[in-house]
Amino acid sequence: MTNPSQPVRLSIAEAYQLSYEVLLSNGMNARHAAAVAKSVVAGQHDECHSHGMYRLLLCVKSMRSGRVSGEAVPEVRDVAPGLVRVDARSGFSQVAFDEGAPALLRKARECGVAALSINNCYHFSALWQEVEALAEQGVAAIAMTPSHANVAPAGGTKPLFGTNPFAFAWPRRAKHPFVFDFATSVAARGEIELAARKDQQLPDGWAVDCNGNPTNDPQAALGGAMLPFGEHKGSALSAMIELLAGPLLGDLMSFESLQVDNGNEIAPLHGELVIAFAPDTFAGGSADGNYERAELLLDHIVGQGARLPSQRRFAARIRSFKEGMLLDGALYNEIICALRV
Known part of the structure; x- marks a missing residue:
């Protein structure tokens, strides 16, 4: 201690x-x-x-809680030329991703694009770790997942969406990948939890209390609802993630995950969608020229004094x-x- x-x-x-x-x-x-x-x-x-x-x-x-399996052996199913599914069997998502990633990479290189559906997983981690790992293998990737319902839709006051993160990575030669990972809420839920632990006030526009009134109090925010970033824009993206990583995969949406949790306040149970794109396959051979053009864009961003995500x-x-x-x-x-x- x-x-x-x-x-x-x-x-x-x-x-x-x-x-x-x-x-x-x-x-x-x-x-x-x-x-x-x-x-x-x-x-x-x-x-x-x-x-x-x-x-x-x-x-x-x-x-x-006894709900999460620490010994689950994920089941990998080869569903279609461009799709692999992994049943996490009530384990955390990391081992399920590790099991499914090799098939995802192989299918992406064969078809140009492929998807990985992770089902029945408990999830807590940042998505950049997964898309970054895929980009280091030479593919571009996106990932998305719902959460527990703690975000109100734009114009609403009650929790419905999760923080619903979205991540993207683009491979670069001899450099760190271009990576971003953001919640579709104004901030990650963990940021509010950390503010509550330290008795710090929240910035304006992050949350509302249980009565729908704006609040800077993290405890009131945890009992109320977080807000989507960009108002209707973040709200629409959050709804998209609910649908693509929920019903499309045959898995739970954020409000359903919260119902299953039933007050235990453990990690959310749901699915995750990961999509990989193989630049060389899209280019019909070598994508060297396309990588060079991509670097021009990134150089122009930095050249204006801006920084790249990550x-x-x-x-x-x-x-x-x-x-x-x-x-x-x-x-x-x-x-x-x-x-x-």
Whole structure:
């Protein structure tokens, strides 16, 4: 244990080992614990704190509920030339993605485009990790998933949508991929939860309370509803994600996931849609010329003084591997307490 007011510095290896041991001691087998630990440490070393080691607390609560399987063996089904489905069998999504990704890549290279449907999975992680991993294999990729209903549609005041993240990655030669990942709500749910933990006020326009009134109080926001970004635009994108990663996949939408949760407040149960595009196949051979043209666009963005999405993340990653990561002292103590001996 440590002074809760003082941050704790951990190396990447130390953070991973702690996360792995916490998950293992709470009912995950080695394979699931390794995949989930890798995910939360990735969020932490990229300074995406709402999806970093803070998420261990949700994972532990979810495991202790008895609903999430820490030993699930995903079932992979080759459905069609451009489609693979993976039943996560009530496990977290990471191992299911790992199982389905090789078939997705093979099908994308054969057909130009292919989809991966992950069903019956509990989900908590940032989607950039999955699309970035695919882009590093030379394909462009998008991913989307619903969540628990905690976002009101534009013009509404009651939770209906999830934060419904959408992620995209474009492969680049000898450079980090071009990656973005954003919630279709104004902010990620985890940002509001972290603000509540630290007793910090929210910016204007993030949320409404249970009566539909604008609020800066994170506790009132958690009991009310978050708002979509860009009003009707974010709301429409959120509805699209509900449909494509819900009924299209034969899986739950956000309000249905919340009903299944039934007040347990664990990770949401639903599906995830991942689509991969093979540039070389689209080009009918080598896409070298197309990659060069894509780089012109990205160079023009940076040339105006703007930054590319994820540049801050990649810089944080380099810094974390050199210097280690700072973890909130109070959070570190909670994680230590989550270890089951």
